Amino acid sequence: GAGVSQSPSNKVTEKGKDVELRCDPISGHTALYWYRQSLGQGLEFLIYFQGNSAPDKSGLPSDRFSAERTGGSVSTLTIQRTQQEDSAVYLCASSWGWTSYEQYFGPGTRLTVT
Amino acid sequence: AQTVTQSQPEMSVQEAETVTLSCTYDTSESDYYLFWYKQPPSRQMILVIRQEAYKQQNATENRFSVNFQKAAKSFSLKISDSQLGDAAMYFCAYRNNNNAGNMLTFGGGTRLMVKP
Numbered sequence: 001g002a003g004v005s006q007s008p009s010n011k012v013t014e015k016g017k018d019v020e021l022r023c024d025p026i027s028g029h030t031a032l033y034w035y036r037q038s039l040g041q042g043l044e045f046l047i048y049f050q051g052n053s054a055p056d057k058s059g060l061p062s063d064r065f066s067a068e069r070t071g072g073s074v075s076t077l078t079i080q081r082t083q084q085e086d087s088a089v090y091l092c093a094s095s096w097g098w099t100s101y102e103q104y105f106g107p108g109t110r111l112t113v114t
Numbered sequence: 115a116q117t118v119t120q121s122q123p124e125m126s127v128q129e130a131e132t133v134t135l136s137c138t139y140d141t142s143e144s145d146y147y148l149f150w151y152k153q154p155p156s157r158q159m160i161l162v163i164r165q166e167a168y169k170q171q172n173a174t175e176n177r178f179s180v181n182f183q184k185a186a187k188s189f190s191l192k193i194s195d196s197q198l199g200d201a202a203m204y205f206c207a208y209r210n211n212n213n214a215g216n217m218l219t220f221g222g223g224t225r226l227m228v229k230p
Contacts, residue, residue, distance in 0.1 A: 107158050
């Protein structure tokens with residue numbers, strides 16, 4: 001079956017612009033995670049969605065970052081007023097639920113802020 | 115908070131030889147999972163092997179095995195009969211097993227190079 005997909009694969013934007021990154025999880029997966037992979041900070045958790053529960057936003061680095069998940073499926077990560085330090089690979093993962101040990105990752109979106 | 119440390123930024127192994135990647139972690143929890151993920155240049159994170167903390171037996175998946183030392187909070191990955199396709203970044207990761215989201219905490223990664 002189809003895996004986790006993310007779009008765009010690469011995104012170049014100018015400092016100060018807003019960007020939206022999309023994640024399509026595996027069908028039926030109720031849990032969805034966003035991670036960021038950057039040279040300076042390594043791989044870090046950003047936000048977590050589980051079903052209809054309120055998301056866990058504890059990893060978001062600033063209020064310029066937000067995410068939503070519509071209909072319990074597709075998720076969009078939005079970064080407002082992008083800064084150069086936002087340049088990173090943004091990875092999305094999904095799983096059957098919080099009890100499921102395996103998270104399936106997408107190929108990521110490489111964001112470059114110039 | 116949990117932390118995961120990989121002390122080897124880069125490792126090199128000859129094809130067909132064996133290599134061990136190190137990982138240590140810190141947690142006050144008793145119920146958790148540990149993982150090794152492989153990330154090739156395609157960026158796709160691939161689960162290599164997992165270990166439940168309550169299991170004393172070390173996990174094995176074909177050429178991949180772990181040495182899990184719970185008291186020492188150590189979780190190393192052994193790759194036997196290394197192949198060119200094993201070249202990648204390897205990340206050690208930790209996850210609680212409770213109802214608090216269970217997000218992964220990653221180590222800094224080890225770049226594995228395989229020499230023909």
